[in-house]
Amino acid sequence: MENQRIQQDLESIRHLMERSVKFISLSGLSGILSGVYALIGAALAYNQIYSGEVARTVTYYQGNFPVVRNLFVIALVVLLASLITGWWFSFRKAKKLKTKIWNETSRRLLINLAIPLIVGGIFTLVLVYHGHYNVVAASVLIFYGLALINASSNLFEEIRYLGYCELVVGLIAGVLPGYGLYFWAVGFGLLHILYGGMMYRKYDR
Amino acid sequence: MKNFFENLDKTLEHRTRLQITSVLVANDSYDFIALKELLDTTDGNLATHLKALEREKYISINKSFIDKKPNTRYKITERGRSAFKKHIDAMEELIKQQKK
Numbered sequence: 001m002e003n004q005r006i007q008q009d010l011e012s013i014r015h016l017m018e019r020s021v022k023f024i025s026l027s028g029l030s031g032i033l034s035g036v037y038a039l040i041g042a043a044l045a046y047n048q049i050y051s052g053e054v055a056r057t058v059t060y061y062q063g064n065f066p067v068v069r070n071l072f073v074i075a076l077v078v079l080l081a082s083l084i085t086g087w088w089f090s091f092r093k094a095k096k097l098k099t100k101i102w103n104e105t106s107r108r109l110l111i112n113l114a115i116p117l118i119v120g121g122i123f124t125l126v127l128v129y130h131g132h133y134n135v136v137a138a139s140v141l142i143f144y145g146l147a148l149i150n151a152s153s154n155l156f157e158e159i160r161y162l163g164y165c166e167l168v169v170g171l172i173a174g175v176l177p178g179y180g181l182y183f184w185a186v187g188f189g190l191l192h193i194l195y196g197g198m199m200y201r202k203y204d205r
Numbered sequence: 206m207k208n209f210f211e212n213l214d215k216t217l218e219h220r221t222r223l224q225i226t227s228v229l230v231a232n233d234s235y236d237f238i239a240l241k242e243l244l245d246t247t248d249g250n251l252a253t254h255l256k257a258l259e260r261e262k263y264i265s266i267n268k269s270f271i272d273k274k275p276n277t278r279y280k281i282t283e284r285g286r287s288a289f290k291k292h293i294d295a296m297e298e299l300i301k302q303q304k305k
Contacts, residue, residue, distance in 0.1 A: 006300055013223060016224050016228055017228065018231075019243065103242065
């Protein structure tokens with residue numbers, strides 16, 4: 001009898017300690033969908049950049065505002081769509097798990113994500129300001145990877161490995177400038193679909 | 206056999222207190238409302254057990270105001286952390302003993 005009670009106690013605190021730290025409402029589906037958005041965005045961007053016959057150089061883009069503006073709009077739409085999808089699926093899952101989307105753990109999660117992302121965003125703008133366009137893609141991927149690793153203690157274990165993968169992709173992108181779009185398609189598209197699928201199979205069904 | 210029961214912590218033998226302590230061990234600090242939600246308990250029940258833990262100096266309390274609303278945060282003390290560890294070790298020993 002006593003033994004059973006102790007085992008129940010141990011089980012309940014193991015569960016509590018995990019739930020008090022981890023944001024369990026994140027859904028794998030939002031990972032898959034944001035990966036799909038990223039791939040669509042990459043295809044549209046590819047079309048913008050490589051359609052036409054003129055040889056395009058950095059100076060060309062600096063002078064060509066419509067292309068730069070279009071690329072910016074594509075990136076922004078992909079980002080917003082991913083954020084809204086992430087919020088929506090988390091909201092649904094939170095309801096199913098009878099918990100709240102905005103709680104102590106999601107607040108911590110956001111802070112842990114935000115610090116590397118904001119620093120990375122500003123640093124990337126600094127790179128743009130100095131004209132180092134060829135390492136922008138790498139910089140974004142690397143800071144995103146660091147943000148994921150930083151926040152992974154508040155998320156599922158898989159997110160840490162996703163972060164490591166983003167770092168590897170980002171570093172390779174830095175070594176091979178000029179292929180940024182492809183590396184973005186891998187880092188934000190394929191990896192999100194892969195890890196989103198893994199998380200969906202493991203936690204959502 | 207008897208020895209292991211003696212190693213159990215009298216304060217932490219109550220499940221709600223053990224749960225509160227476990228959450229505070231896993232996190233830097235936690236506030237009252239978040240604890241209440243997580244443990245799915247009532248204000249009165251939670252307050253009673255928090256007071257018991259505070260009396261033993263297992264937790265420390267920090268009261269402040271956020272947007273003019275009172276906010277009470279709880280933290281584990283070193284004393285509380287080692288008591289928790291000892292209690293869990295004793296529980297594990299007990300299970301091991303009884304399996305034999």
